Amino acid sequence: MSCKIIAGAITVLLASAAPLAAQDAGALSTDKASKAHSSRPDYSPYADRKFPVQPFFGDTHLHTSFSMDAGAFGARLPPRDAYRFARGEQVTSSTGLPVKLSQPLDFLVVADHSDNMGFFPDLFAGKPNILADPTGKKWYDMIKSGKGAEAAIDIIVSFSHNKFPDDLMYFPGTKAYRSAWHETIAAAEEYNEPGRFTAFIGYEWTSNTGGNNLHRNVIFRDNGDKASQVDPFTVYPPNGSDNPADLWKWMQAYEDKTGGDVLAIAHNGNLSSGLMFPTVEAFGKKLDAEYVQTRDKWERLYEATQTKGDGEAHPFLSPNDEFADFETWDKGNLDGSVAKKPEMLEFEYVRSAYKNGLKLEKELGTNPYKFGLIGSSDAHNSLSALAEDNFFGKTVPQEPSPERMTATFVDNKQTGVKIMDWEVGASGYAAVWAEENTRESIWDAMQRKETYATTGPRMAVRFFGGWDFVAADAEERLPAYVGYTKGVPMGGDLGAAPAGKAPTFLVAALKDPIGANLDRYQIVKGWMEGDGTLQEEVYDVVWSGDRQPGADGKLPPVGDTVDMANANWTNTIGAPELIAVWTDPDFDPSEPAFYYGRVIEIPTPRWTAYDAKFFGTTPLDGTRMKVQDRAYTSPIWYDPAG
Amino acid sequence: MRRVRQVLSEPLVHFLIIGAVVFGAWSALDRSPRDSDAQVIEVGPGRIAQLYQMFSRTWQRPPTPLELNGLVEAFVKEEIFYREGARMGLDRDDTVIRRRMQQKMEFLIEPRDAELNPSDEQLRAYLAENAAAFHVPVRIAFRQVFFDPTRHGDTLKADIARLLAAIEADESGEVPKDAGDPTLLPPAMPLMRADQIAANFGTEFAEALAVAPAGRWTGPLTSTFGQHLVFVDERTEKRDPSLDEVRDPVLREWQSAKRRTIADERYGALRANYEVIVTLPDDDRTSTVDADHD
Numbered sequence: 001m002s003c004k005i006i007a008g009a010i011t012v013l014l015a016s017a018a019p020l021a022a023q024d025a026g027a028l029s030t031d032k033a034s035k036a037h038s039s040r041p042d043y044s045p046y047a048d049r050k051f052p053v054q055p056f057f058g059d060t061h062l063h064t065s066f067s068m069d070a071g072a073f074g075a076r077l078p079p080r081d082a083y084r085f086a087r088g089e090q091v092t093s094s095t096g097l098p099v100k101l102s103q104p105l106d107f108l109v110v111a112d113h114s115d116n117m118g119f120f121p122d123l124f125a126g127k128p129n130i131l132a133d134p135t136g137k138k139w140y141d142m143i144k145s146g147k148g149a150e151a152a153i154d155i156i157v158s159f160s161h162n163k164f165p166d167d168l169m170y171f172p173g174t175k176a177y178r179s180a181w182h183e184t185i186a187a188a189e190e191y192n193e194p195g196r197f198t199a200f201i202g203y204e205w206t207s208n209t210g211g212n213n214l215h216r217n218v219i220f221r222d223n224g225d226k227a228s229q230v231d232p233f234t235v236y237p238p239n240g241s242d243n244p245a246d247l248w249k250w251m252q253a254y255e256d257k258t259g260g261d262v263l264a265i266a267h268n269g270n271l272s273s274g275l276m277f278p279t280v281e282a283f284g285k286k287l288d289a290e291y292v293q294t295r296d297k298w299e300r301l302y303e304a305t306q307t308k309g310d311g312e313a314h315p316f317l318s319p320n321d322e323f324a325d326f327e328t329w330d331k332g333n334l335d336g337s338v339a340k341k342p343e344m345l346e347f348e349y350v351r352s353a354y355k356n357g358l359k360l361e362k363e364l365g366t367n368p369y370k371f372g373l374i375g376s377s378d379a380h381n382s383l384s385a386l387a388e389d390n391f392f393g394k395t396v397p398q399e400p401s402p403e404r405m406t407a408t409f410v411d412n413k414q415t416g417v418k419i420m421d422w423e424v425g426a427s428g429y430a431a432v433w434a435e436e437n438t439r440e441s442i443w444d445a446m447q448r449k450e451t452y453a454t455t456g457p458r459m460a461v462r463f464f465g466g467w468d469f470v471a472a473d474a475e476e477r478l479p480a481y482v483g484y485t486k487g488v489p490m491g492g493d494l495g496a497a498p499a500g501k502a503p504t505f506l507v508a509a510l511k512d513p514i515g516a517n518l519d520r521y522q523i524v525k526g527w528m529e530g531d532g533t534l535q536e537e538v539y540d541v542v543w544s545g546d547r548q549p550g551a552d553g554k555l556p557p558v559g560d561t562v563d564m565a566n567a568n569w570t571n572t573i574g575a576p577e578l579i580a581v582w583t584d585p586d587f588d589p590s591e592p593a594f595y596y597g598r599v600i601e602i603p604t605p606r607w608t609a610y611d612a613k614f615f616g617t618t619p620l621d622g623t624r625m626k627v628q629d630r631a632y633t634s635p636i637w638y639d640p641a642g
Numbered sequence: 643m644r645r646v647r648q649v650l651s652e653p654l655v656h657f658l659i660i661g662a663v664v665f666g667a668w669s670a671l672d673r674s675p676r677d678s679d680a681q682v683i684e685v686g687p688g689r690i691a692q693l694y695q696m697f698s699r700t701w702q703r704p705p706t707p708l709e710l711n712g713l714v715e716a717f718v719k720e721e722i723f724y725r726e727g728a729r730m731g732l733d734r735d736d737t738v739i740r741r742r743m744q745q746k747m748e749f750l751i752e753p754r755d756a757e758l759n760p761s762d763e764q765l766r767a768y769l770a771e772n773a774a775a776f777h778v779p780v781r782i783a784f785r786q787v788f789f790d791p792t793r794h795g796d797t798l799k800a801d802i803a804r805l806l807a808a809i810e811a812d813e814s815g816e817v818p819k820d821a822g823d824p825t826l827l828p829p830a831m832p833l834m835r836a837d838q839i840a841a842n843f844g845t846e847f848a849e850a851l852a853v854a855p856a857g858r859w860t861g862p863l864t865s866t867f868g869q870h871l872v873f874v875d876e877r878t879e880k881r882d883p884s885l886d887e888v889r890d891p892v893l894r895e896w897q898s899a900k901r902r903t904i905a906d907e908r909y910g911a912l913r914a915n916y917e918v919i920v921t922l923p924d925d926d927r928t929s930t931v932d933a934d935h936d
Contacts, residue, residue, distance in 0.1 A: 053828055054842075071745050072738040084898065103841045136688075180749075190894060231699040238712040239700050253702035460826050475824050510826040513844045513866050575792065576867040579824050 051484045052433040052450070056442060057458050058107030059086065059384040060265060060430050061204070061217050061303060061376035065094075066180045068116040070380035074396040077382035079110040079184050083191035083199050086384055094381055095399045099392055102514060103458065105384060105429075106437050107198035110184060111217045114203045114232035115240065117180045181232060185224040192223075194438040203232040205264075207242040211335035213271035216247060217303070217376075221443035222260035230254050243283045245291070248298045263447060267303035267378065269353070270311050271334040274344030277353035277369055279360060292360055292368035299368075301446055304350050304453040304632055305375040305428040307386075307394040308334075312373075312453075312598070312632050313351045313524075316342055321538050322554070323522075323600060326630065327425035327455070336412030336419065354635060355526045355534040358592045361639075362528070372449025372491045372634030373596070375428025384429075386456045388627060389567070391426035391607035398424060402615040405608055405623065422623045426607045427455040431631070433489065449491025452597075452633040457512035463490040463597040465636035467497070469504035469581045479508050479579055490597070491634040496642030502587035503638060507541055508579040509599045509631070517574025519544060519558040519600040519628065523582060527593035538598075541582045544575035560603045562626050567605040567613040574602035590640055597633035604629065683721050685714055693717060751908040758897045766885050768896045776892060778883050782851055783833045783876040787822035789862065789869040798869065802862045806871060809859050817859070827867065833876060843867070 064082045065075040076094040077085075085091045088104030185201055192199040200219050207214040220227045233250040234240030241247075244266075251262050269276030281287060304311045309329025318324040332339045346352045350373065357369030377384050381399060385392040393399045397407070398421055410419040431452045434445040445451065452461050462480055466487025473482045483489065483506045494503055507521050520543035526536040540555045549555050559573040584595070606627040612619055619625060693713040697705045705713060733739045760768075769776060787805065794801050805821055831839065840848035844866030854860050856874040863870045885892065 065745060068738075068742075071741055074741065080898065080901075183749075193890070229699075230702065231696060233700060238709070238716040239697055250700065257702040462826060477820065477822065477824060477829060479824055479826065508824075508826050510867070513840075513842055577790065577825060579826075 050435065051480065052435050052445065053480070055431040055433050055452075055458075055460050056106035056198075056437055057429050057431055057454075058105050058109070058198070058442075059376045059379075059386075060109040060200075060202070060219060060374060061111050061267065061306065061378050062086075062108060062382065062384050063112055063204070063378070063380040064110055064382040066110075066117055066184060067112040067204075067380060069113065070382075070395070073380060075381050076396075079112070079187035079382075080190070082110050082382035082384070083108060083187060083197075085382065087191065087197050091383075093383060093392060093399050094396045095401070097392075097399060099383060099385060099390075101385060102387060102390060104197070107200060107432075107442055108384060109200040109202040109217065109219050110188065111202045111204040111219075112180070112184060113206045115206055115234045115236055117184075117203070117232065182228060185228050189224045192439065194436075196437065198437055198439050198442055200439060200443070201227045205233050205235065205247050207235050207244065207247075208334060209242045210273070211333045211337040212273045212275050213268040213334040214242070214244060214266070214275060215268065216244065216264040216266050216299070218247075218251070218262055218264050219443065219446070220260065220262050221439060222258065222262075223439070226258040226260040229258055245283065245294065248294050251298050261443065261447075262298075263300055263443070264298050265301045265303050265374065265376075266299060267306060267376070268308055268311070268334070269302075269348040269350075270309045270314075270329050271332075272348055273333045273338045273340075274347040277347045277356065279347065279356045287360070287364065287368075289364050289366065292364045292366040295368040296366050296370060300371055300449055301374050301451060301634075302350060302353075302371045303376050303378075303430075304373040305425075305455050306378045307424050307427060308378060310425065310427065310455065311348070311350055314345050314349045316345050317349060317352050318536065318538075323538075323598070323628070323630070326628075327427060327624075329419070329423065331419060332410075332412065332415055332417035336410045336415055336417030339415045339417055350632075351524065351526060351536060354594050354596075355528070355536060358526070358528040358594070359532060359534065361592070362532075367637075370637060372446070372451045373453045373632050374430035374432075374446070374451050375453035375455060375632075376430055377428070386426050386429060388426050388456060388604060388607045388629070389610050391610075393421075394424050397421075400611065400614070402617050405611050405615075405617045406620055420620065420623075422608050422620065425455070426627075427629075429454050429456065429458065431458070431461070449634040450489050452490060452631050454631040455627075455629045457515040457601060457629050457631075459512050459515070459518070459599060459601075459631055460510040461597060461599050461631045461633055462506070462508040463633040463636065464488065464506040465492065465494050465503055465595060466506075467494070467501045467504060469506045469583075471581050473506050474508075474579045474581045479506060482506060488636060490636060492636050494636060494638040497587075497589040497638070497640070502584045503593075503595065503636075504581060504583045505541075505595065505597075505636075506581050507597055509577065509597075511574075511576045511601070516569065516601045516604045516629070517544065517571045517576055518578055519574055519602050520555060521578045521580070522598045522600070523595055524598055525584065525586075525593060525595050527588075527591045529591055537586070539582070542578045542580035544573065544578070544602075558602050560626070562603050562605055562609075564605065564609055564625060565613070567609045569602070569604045571602075592640060593638045594635040595638075596635035597631075599631045601629045603627070683718055685717065689717070690714070748905065751905065753901060753904045757904065758900060760893070760896055760900075762885065765889070765892050765896060768899075769885055769888070769892050772895070773882055775895070776883060776888050778878075778881050778887070779835045779837070780852060780880050781833045781835055781878045782839065782874060783831060784851060785817075785830045785873045785875065786827070787817055787829075787871045788825040788827055788867070789871075790823040790825070791868050793823050802869060802871060806859060806861070809871075815859070822871075823868075825867070833878065843870075 062082055063070045064079045065071050065077055066079060074094055077091065081091050085101065086105040086108040088101055090098055090100040093099050188199040188201045191197065201222070201224065202217060202219040205216045205218060218232070233247050235242050247264060251264065254260060254262055266276060278287060282291065310327040312326070313321055313324040314328065314330065315325040330340050330345070353369040357367040360369070361367035377386055378394065379392070380395045381392060383392040393404065398404050405422050407421040408418065409421045409424065410417060431454055432442050432445045433450040434441040462483060464483030464487040468486050473479070473486070476482045487506065488494065505523060507523070509518055509521050511518050521541050523539045523541050524536065525539065526534065528534055540549065543555055544558060547556050561570045561573055563569065603626045606625050608619060608623050609625045611617060694705065694710065697709065697713060727733065789798060789802055791798050809815060809817055827843070836848050836852060839851060847863055847865035847870070850863040851872060851874065854863065854872055854874050856877055859871050859873045861871040863872055
């Protein structure tokens, strides 16, 4: 990376305010920054503020009845209802329950599986296969010339005499002529309301060979005029492929043809049998410069947390991190057909991928795992409802019922992999620091990785890195202004180290306004030593109350106010807001490193506790009933090469 | 012919036609395979064009001859398995296929564009009937200075009162730059709905702000984070909007309601064709739990 950040240079954020190609939104240079930023600052610090002032919350991964498996599970709500629900309206769930969000979401991507998405062949009026059929052509011409009624009679007559061509089963002019993809686009266009609610166009590419999860969600920056020019990429041959490298080719072809922009977000490395973040080879091919560059180009974000397990860290890989075992799913792959082996874990989790990425960058010149973080739901019932006290499950059978705490989700008799419905987590959402609530602004913020993952709560989390933050910066009335002025936000690069300086970070977190207080703000650091050894360390940076770290350096737990019988808790412990400046005490300028923030809430009742209270269900042994929800920021990277 | 046309423009007639077409198609497909044609798979120019186009729309280029051959072979394979499977009746009691059929039918009986194109009168009537859903709510623009109780302890009240007195004594009415405590909360909010304010500051604060005097610093107000002095810059009252102001949301909601009505009607029409006989077992196995929802 050749771009450098000098002290005082304005960030990538401001760069995006200039009319740059979206493709460059993530790349910062002082040249671009100076063009974007007025040379003479205004006296008033509030004047002409261009940086994002609020995080937008959304879900990049929601399935509706248009997904084959969701429909098979009984999902009834199509994309339109998914958007209505996300915008804050009350809907009736597929199981007949009235449901509404406590607060509307700011954006949503309906990401239905591209395979088998289309209910109907592409037969709408004027398509070659219709015109190639003489009868079809006759009807088409009749309709075109305003003789639709006559055509209708002709069609009925054909039917009654069994003369109807098999290929032309659908009545011209009806919605049925459109494919599900076009309906998906139409729903997004209808509910997209710039400034109020962003409805992205997207789909999920579901590479799942052998039950190993390599899924990616594809999100369009563009409107329907561009997205409707193409068909989503699928997995099944002959049109599709299960190799991500082929998805990247599809993305390139889309951008080349339409001039549009797409990005891909992978998820559930924990169910990939060690294939999500390879370091040696992928699909039988040794990783090379092209692989790492292409992956870095298209996969700027990773879905670090969702209903099928959390992917930030694993206790086997991070034995000293007492918060690493969070909503862990590590029994097997997606369908339970391959049981987990410990040696797979390193290639499945975010933190180890970040570490291995440093090594790959040294070997191949590019870090393929320099991605930002978001959370999302992967719910298959059109309902992005991930609060612990309003959790509507991952699938339709997992919508609230007296049975859902005791039912089985996956049970593979051959491998012994068994996952219960109570293990499904009420997680998560994507938080994006964008200037405004539009497709373009939010997509650009995703592309530059100014994002964080939350496991459900809507806390506001800031994370700035630079060389010159001082304690007094945490006392400023506008911490974010200082952050953008003196450093880079989450997702950025520190650039070369000035002589004798260590990286400094301005961190701040504000609790969910209707949620629980915060326990602590941690910084997770990973780095590579001169001999290639990879290391990691979790630092407690700022916390609630007057707790002091013990002899082992660990901060004592924050406490616990959960009243299990009533599924309640109080904010008498923890802090509503945490702000601090932290300097890396162990910095070695010769070692590449990454830093990301992790914000932990105080303990609250897990969704299972709300269920137990509401339905009176007795939990199975081992059911987790409490949770310390959290947020993970995109990292800030340090590269000795600058 | 005119009368025929009139009749044909009725939505119900359309629906019946669609129904006839679909059922015709299904019954046509369902006919027992005749030996003479069951073993013939025709891949004609229409099908080729379709395969060709699907490929092109995926890859943004036409297939090579080799790729086209692959597409044809894949289609033939799928067709053979489909026919063999259907002949064995494998589709009959398959839950996935049954649900898929229901979905396809629901998709087919979706209203046509013309049925979702209301007149202004219809929209105005809908707006009047559902006025509560479209109120322009109270909106407030304000500034705030935050006090973190943990930083002030016992002097919190006095510290806030001192700042308020200082602002009132200052002729400019300006708040000193370093007043209050650092926070991620925005120092100023443009005109915002009360529910948006509640989403950022909590319900208690939003309710107190709604009745706070405008045009001067006042407080403290309690939020979910701490204490605040506030200055209400502007407050707009709740009112009923004109149709032009809310045309898009009213249209969306009208269409959404219409979709549901039409779906219910069309299902009702289909169901009317059936005599449904339900025979409950002699022993009553229904539960007495109050789990019914409307």
